[in-house]
Amino acid sequence: NLPVPDLNDKAAVKAYKEQRQQIADNAVKNSQPPRIEDYRNSGLNGATASYEYREAKSYYDSQISELKKISADAQAYPDKILTPGEAVIEINNLPRPDRNDPKAIQEYNNKRAAIADSALMYAEPPTRDDFKGLNGATASYEYRQALSDYNNYVGQLQEASNSRYSTTPPPMTDAEADKAAQDLINKNGGATNEDKAYAVGRDVAELAKTDPEAAALVMKKVQEKLDGTDKGDNVASGFVNNLSVEQLREVSQANGGETVLTDLQNRLRSGSVHDNEYSEAAKIDEAITGLNPNSLQGNPEQDAKTIDEQLKKLPPEMREKYIAAVLKHPAGGEAIKYAGVMSPEGQEALGQALGKIYAKDPTGTTALLREITDSQDASLYPWYLQSGLATVISKSGNDDLIKSFAQNEINRAKGNPDEVRGYVNAVTAYAGLSPAGLQDVMKNNPDFFKTVDEAGKFTKDYSGIIENGFGELLKKAAQVTDANGNPTPEALKLFNQSIQYAGDNISTKEGLGEFFTKHQDAIVNSYLGENGYDLTSDGLKTLNTFFKDVLFTPPLGANAKEVATAFTAKANAVLADADKLSDTEFETKYGKNKHDMTSLVGEQYGTMVNAMEESLKNIKDKSDAEAKEIVDVLNGIISVGEAAGGSGGPVAAVGTALIGEGLKLALGAAGDDIAQGKYDDAVKKLKEDGIDHEKFDDYMVNDVLANIDNRVAHDSFRDAFDYVKEILE
DSSP states (O other): OOOOOOOTTTHHHHHHHHHHHHHHHHHHHHHHOOHHHHTTTTTTHHHHHHHHHHHHHHHHHHHHHHHHHHHHHHHHTTTTTOOOOHHHHHHHTTTTOOOOOOOOHHHHHHHHHHHHHHHHTOOOOGGGGGGGTHHHHHHHHHHHHHHHHHHHHHHHHHHHHTTOOEEEEOOOOOOHHHHHHHHHHHTGGGSSSSHHHHHHHHHHHHHHHOOHHHHHHHHHHHHHHTTTTOHEEEEEHHHTTTOOOOHHHHHHTTHHHHHHHHHHHHHOOOSOOHHOOOOOOOHHHHHHHSGGGGOOSSSSSHHHHHHHHHHHHHHHHHHHHHHHHHSSEEEEEEEETTGGOOOOHHOOOOOHHHHHHHOOOOOHHHHHHHHHHSSTTTTSGGGTTTTHHHHHHSSSOOOOHHHHHHHHHHHHHHHOGGTTTHHHHHHHHTTTSOOOHHHHHHHHTTTTHHHHHHHHHHHTTTTTTTTTHHHHHHHHHHHOBOTSSSOOOOHHHHHHHHHGGOTHHHHHHHHHHHHHHHHHHHHTTTTOOOTSSSSSSSHHHHHHHHHHIISSSSOOTTHHHHHHHHHHHHHHHHHHHHHHHHHHHHHHHHOHHHHHHHHHHHHHHHHHHHHHHHHHHHGGOHHHHHHHHHHHHHHHHHHHHHHSSSSSSHHHHHHIIIIIIHHHHTTTTTHHHHHTTOOHHHHHHHHHOOOOHHHHHHHHHHHTTTTOHHHHHHHHHHHHHHHHHHOOO
């Protein structure tokens, strides 16, 4: 809290620092470090006491360190407050230590740290007001320059402060590098023959193992000094052969290091090139890009697996450079075509790298990708891999790349009936768009919905394990909403258009299910007739197809049970509220009166029951595994009712009747087995005995009606259920 004096008043600065030093010295002298015994005797358990002690000791040590810095500063600069710029100059003027003397290096680093600490404790960034005497534009420019200089100085000082007690030598200067290079050449007889030149490279490699930055600078100087001789490739060999790929990579990441390695590579490849020089040049490639060119052998499927493994091992910051090298490799494009054999992790890494490459060079990247996708044999490689590259593109995170790739696939399919998979690839790629990007395509690309139709026809009969692009597109479409969180008209159109293509595709069913669960109200409202509460016959049929294919026709998606339980719970809540809430409260909550809302719920519920019954009629023809999938969904529906059941109130009663007792009665003895999780027993009973179709509807609706006390809701629900049966039968 001491007031800071005028920096130009030496007497005031001296008095200020003396006062600070006295306070600091007294504090250090009179301080007592925390003791572990104090914490152990305070009632804390052993682990907590040890933790609290360590925290207190760490804080104490840091405070003592700061106090000692104050005292040291007052002794080193008694009447001067050192600015960051002055401190940097003073550090740069320190005599350089012998780089081979750890003790000298440590002493040098300690001096740097002391100077840096003296400046950092008083450092204050410039403010705009410091330049208020200048005109606006000039003041802003000068302020930005001053702030940039300040940040640069402080960064250097923080690095110097952190070097205290370190034996790591400071960054090598240009003059030091020049001398080191000449010393190595002289040490090895002037590098006058191949062996001596090789030895120079070997010695620089030894330096690289401990100081890659210095080695890059020294090697640059060595090659400059040997220019005009024919020994550059021998130096390069000595350097490369004595370092691992990882050590060479550290050199490449040093300041100017990649340029140095590229120069060595050019020297290895010039003139009469020997076999060892080819492999050494490839080693440099691997260090710089992560790709050893010799690792791709021209077997595309195996090369794709190689790329997968190499990508996963590389740090993320190297993957873009790696894929750029793959694209330039003679076998790289063909290997990427086989991306379908790569792991999900590898596909994502490849996609992200392609997205970054495309952002820098859209035209060139597009041309390279078209060479891959448009080659004459593009449709001849294994059919089960043909969506692999599209999946990779979907993971790129680059909407422009995705749109470009997808449109090219669409154009290929439009121009050649044999290339119909282009539509599938486009849909697969589109699934990776951002929600805004997908909305743009759905609204503005005239090819989009035809592409959906053609892709849907193709994927309908394929398992989701092989073709999951359609399902992923629907999941992304579920995120395309307006400001109120409702799906856009285009997203709704995609959902409704896609229902007919569920088929046997697990992923498509999961995508439809996810969209429905998120946007059930909007979907149902899109099916309403003129009166605002009855579904049109087309709407009922569409909804029936959805329930039948997504919830009750195996193979089912992983979320089928979740979709069924969410739907049933929502219907259950409306019917419960019809009894519990006043007319005004109900209409405020749902936006419709009790008659209209319960009628709408009754139609939806009746549609689901119809789809369920249709599936159960044919359960004898299904395998036990398929029947068990249906039973699992039924268990979810029953469980909703049981969860809502129990003692007390109309909510519990309606829950049990609607979801639990009604369905269990309709299924007979199998219903009890399903409720108890006895799936095998339930499957056996259902396949042997079937269901009583004459009583099924009565059980499914009358037990609900018996627990709806509100007469308006009771009658509208009954009428709606009957209306559905009439339309769908």
